[in-house]
Amino acid sequence: MNPALAGVALAVTAGAVIAASSREARAALVGLVLTLGLGPFLTDPLPGPAVAGARVVTGILVAYLLWAVSAGDEVRGLGSRIGWPAESLLALGVAIAGVVMASGLEALAPGAPGRAGGGPLDALTPPALALGAGLASLVVGLAPALVGRHALRTAIGLLLVVQGVVLARTGIAGPPGELEQLGIDALVLTVGASAAFIVFIERRSDADAATEVALGAAHDPIRAEAGLAAPPRPGTGLRDTAGRDSAGPAAR
Amino acid sequence: MSVLLLAALTIPGGLAAFLSFGRPRVSVAVGGVTALLAVAVAATIGAHDTIPLAGTVVSGSDGLRTVALTWAAGIALLGLADVLVGSGGATLGPSLMALGTGVLALSVADAGIGFALLTAGGMAVAIGPLAWLPGAGSDVALLGLRFLRPLAIAGLLGLGAVAWGASAVGPFFATEPLGGGDPAMEVAIGLGFLTVVAAVAIRMGAIPAHVWASRLAEAAPMSAVPATLGWGAAGFALVALAWIDVTIAPAGAPLFAERGLIALVASASVLLGGLAAILHDDIEHILGYSIVQDAGVALLAFGVVRPDAAQAGRDWLIGMVAVKTGLAAWVLVTRSTFGVRRLSELRGWARSSPLLAVAFGLVVLGAVGLPGMATFAARGLLTDAAVAAPFNLVVLLAAFAPVVYLGRVFMVGLDRMSDAVRGAEGTRPRLRGIRPAGWTASSVVVLVRAMPAAIRTNRFVLAAGSAVLVAVIGLALATAGVGGSALDQPLGDEPGTTEPSVPVESGL
Numbered sequence: 001m002n003p004a005l006a007g008v009a010l011a012v013t014a015g016a017v018i019a020a021s022s023r024e025a026r027a028a029l030v031g032l033v034l035t036l037g038l039g040p041f042l043t044d045p046l047p048g049p050a051v052a053g054a055r056v057v058t059g060i061l062v063a064y065l066l067w068a069v070s071a072g073d074e075v076r077g078l079g080s081r082i083g084w085p086a087e088s089l090l091a092l093g094v095a096i097a098g099v100v101m102a103s104g105l106e107a108l109a110p111g112a113p114g115r116a117g118g119g120p121l122d123a124l125t126p127p128a129l130a131l132g133a134g135l136a137s138l139v140v141g142l143a144p145a146l147v148g149r150h151a152l153r154t155a156i157g158l159l160l161v162v163q164g165v166v167l168a169r170t171g172i173a174g175p176p177g178e179l180e181q182l183g184i185d186a187l188v189l190t191v192g193a194s195a196a197f198i199v200f201i202e203r204r205s206d207a208d209a210a211t212e213v214a215l216g217a218a219h220d221p222i223r224a225e226a227g228l229a230a231p232p233r234p235g236t237g238l239r240d241t242a243g244r245d246s247a248g249p250a251a252r
Numbered sequence: 253m254s255v256l257l258l259a260a261l262t263i264p265g266g267l268a269a270f271l272s273f274g275r276p277r278v279s280v281a282v283g284g285v286t287a288l289l290a291v292a293v294a295a296t297i298g299a300h301d302t303i304p305l306a307g308t309v310v311s312g313s314d315g316l317r318t319v320a321l322t323w324a325a326g327i328a329l330l331g332l333a334d335v336l337v338g339s340g341g342a343t344l345g346p347s348l349m350a351l352g353t354g355v356l357a358l359s360v361a362d363a364g365i366g367f368a369l370l371t372a373g374g375m376a377v378a379i380g381p382l383a384w385l386p387g388a389g390s391d392v393a394l395l396g397l398r399f400l401r402p403l404a405i406a407g408l409l410g411l412g413a414v415a416w417g418a419s420a421v422g423p424f425f426a427t428e429p430l431g432g433g434d435p436a437m438e439v440a441i442g443l444g445f446l447t448v449v450a451a452v453a454i455r456m457g458a459i460p461a462h463v464w465a466s467r468l469a470e471a472a473p474m475s476a477v478p479a480t481l482g483w484g485a486a487g488f489a490l491v492a493l494a495w496i497d498v499t500i501a502p503a504g505a506p507l508f509a510e511r512g513l514i515a516l517v518a519s520a521s522v523l524l525g526g527l528a529a530i531l532h533d534d535i536e537h538i539l540g541y542s543i544v545q546d547a548g549v550a551l552l553a554f555g556v557v558r559p560d561a562a563q564a565g566r567d568w569l570i571g572m573v574a575v576k577t578g579l580a581a582w583v584l585v586t587r588s589t590f591g592v593r594r595l596s597e598l599r600g601w602a603r604s605s606p607l608l609a610v611a612f613g614l615v616v617l618g619a620v621g622l623p624g625m626a627t628f629a630a631r632g633l634l635t636d637a638a639v640a641a642p643f644n645l646v647v648l649l650a651a652f653a654p655v656v657y658l659g660r661v662f663m664v665g666l667d668r669m670s671d672a673v674r675g676a677e678g679t680r681p682r683l684r685g686i687r688p689a690g691w692t693a694s695s696v697v698v699l700v701r702a703m704p705a706a707i708r709t710n711r712f713v714l715a716a717g718s719a720v721l722v723a724v725i726g727l728a729l730a731t732a733g734v735g736g737s738a739l740d741q742p743l744g745d746e747p748g749t750t751e752p753s754v755p756v757e758s759g760l
Contacts, residue, residue, distance in 0.1 A: 105419060105420045105421060145401070146401065151393055151397060154397050154400075154401075158404050161404070162404065162408065165411055165412055165415075166411070168412075168415065169411060169412070169414075169415035172415055172419040172420075172421075173414075173415040173417075173418035173419045173422075174418070176364060177306070177307040177308055177365075178307045178308075179305060179306040179360065179365055180308075180362055180364045180368065182306065183357075183364070183369045186353065186368065186369060186372040187369075187372045189372070190371075190372035190376055191372075191375060191400070191404060193376075194375045194376070194378075194379035194380070194396070194400055195400065197379055197380070197382065197383045198393050198397060198400065199393075200383065201382065201383060201390075201392050201393040202390055
């Protein structure tokens with residue numbers, strides 16, 4: 001076992017749990033930076049400085065973009081419904097399963113001696129750590145990525161899933177080549193930038209809606225006195241129980 | 253070198269055009285110049301255009317040149333129409349970025365790189381233009397999420413399948429020959445096969461993963477539709493076909509259940525996509541469901557793991573994408589010219605605008621096909637090979653649904669003009685009145701100064717002319733195909749350089 005790599009795997013997994021379960025945007029994005037920034041180092045041999053630098057800078061840039069479009073206001077929809085302890089247990093269980101799977105895969109590899117007789121820590125090889133951390137990141141990111149109703153949470157989930165798949169790929173098929181690393185870098189950057197645009201659009205519409213509500217209340221003294229907002233207009237983001245926009249024609 | 257030059261030109265150029273869209277003139281100038289240069293560079297891609305890059309090899313081919321040239325020309329012409337009458341060129345920058353990543357993806361011998369780059373390009377062109385839509389609100393944000401998820405899922409499924417293929421449990425490391433009858437390996441190969449085909453089905457918008465595609469055709473700027481559902485999706489399918497050729501085909505596994513499932517999904521897309529296109533009254537919906545139907549035919553290429561079916565699939569993919577780019581250009585210009593999009597309100601459109609009628613006629617010819625055309629032959633071969641008799645005849649008949657739904661649009665165009673069509677202005681060229689002194693009596697300087705007014709007055713006609721050119725390109729590609737030239741010169745095929753972890757050796 002390489003203690004440094006084990007520490008990196010632990011940090012990546014912890015970052016994924018924090019990103020998926022934190023209710024504060026700042027903490028969630030710090031967790032995301034941990035996962036995206038340290039993930040590329042979960043390989044043996046380590047990637048070249050240019051590739052590693054590109055991956056780390058991309059991780060920080062993506063988190064910064066998301067922070068820039070969501071900063072200064074209260075962010076809706078973050079946080080896990082099952083709470084961070086449950087997310088941690090889930091991640092830990094999946095990571096252990098990943099390590100076991102990696103051991104099995106190593107035994108199947110051509111010319112592999114097998115690991116019979118080794119201690120439990122001997123199973124923590126670099127591919128096993130990558131697969132374990134990757135599957136943990138993938139699993140905790142799935143729910144926000146697929147069923148998240150708000151852009152920032154969905155973005156964090158999608159980025160965790162992307163990083164999870166990339167780490168799992170490293171674990172089962174070896175480290176990607178340099179150009180593939182750069183392709184993955186482009187993918188992470190595009191997911192992050194696209195998600196940041198969506199967060200920007202969502203927050204801009206929220207601000208517009210808030211302005212309209214304030215103006216509506218100002219023009220309606222009875223409602224203003226009662227502390228009520230103006231009636232909502234079509235396409236202002238009200239959603240039904242299935243998460244569909246209640247009015248916007250494009251969303252239908 | 254020219255492939256790299258194309259990527260180095262279009263990715264930053266497209267990004268600059270996108271980020272400067274707040275200043276429309278700068279954005280259009282940057283995007284327009286980049287698109288024109290991209291056409292020129294794409295024309296120089298050649299079979300011997302090979303260069304090592306970051307541990308792999310970037311290779312050109314005649315097939316890649318055809319794809320890159322057509323793709324770049326489509327972006328330039330559709331961008332021109334969009335600038336004249338559409339969203340003002342909001343999609344020009346993202347489309348160029350998608351072109352750069354797509355061509356680079358098709359030029360390398362690694363399916364993982366291909367899936368990653370094509371997914372990135374698809375996201376850029378699907379999400380980017382939404383940021384500039386006027387009146388963007390929470391419904392637009394919701395739309396963005398609904399586009400982002402399927403694109404990401406498709407890309408990640410592709411990456412996952414490539415990782416499995418290169419792993420210790422993948423076919424490259426099998427201890428016995430793959431036809432040796434190991435049932436576990438056969439199941440694994442079947443699952444890997446289905447994973448990649450599922451990724452392609454989602455990416456192309458085939459039924460049952462069609463909802464996002466139909467929403468995209470309805471809600472996104474029209475010029476973003478071919479870039480997202482057309483070229484990018486076709487590139488994704490080409491990479492998948494090449495990966496299957498290298499990873500699945502050598503196994504020789506029968507895969508009866510998997511092929512049956514693929515044929516079922518593909519047939520459903522062909523039948524239901526065609527039916528939906530016939531039933532809908534909105535030209536954007538007709539375009540969207542016609543793309544769903546095309547995706548069904550393309551999926552049939554995955555139902556038969558055979559070289560001739562793969563070649564037919566490539567011909568179909570590229571030919572149909574080019575034709576549907578023409579249809580998207582026609583939809584964009586028609587909707588902008590007449591201000592309506594329902595067939596009931598578009599009566600007499602062809603009588604009002606002969607140029608649009610020409611463009612649409614060319615699209616119909618390309619979509620329906622004639623014996624001797626590459627797409628016509630490909631459609632017949634794929635339905636015969638992938639679907640059991642006598643159901644293949646039903647699927648083939650349904651694949652000719654464009655005769656009905658495009659024919660209906662054409663017949664509506666020949667009808668008596670509706671109020672909306674009659675009220676439309678600028679459907680025919682108009683030069684009189686722009687220069688009161690006349691064109692021949694003026695100096696060159698005066699004529700140049702009069703050009704902006706002439707362009708403004710004739711913008712619908714110019715956009716229709718642009719649509720005609722896109723339709724001509726589509727018809728040419730549907731006729732010629734790309735299969736033959738591509739197979740002679742596979743991409744990334746440097747003996748000794750292809751590794752098991754980078755299993756694609758013939759993208760086109």
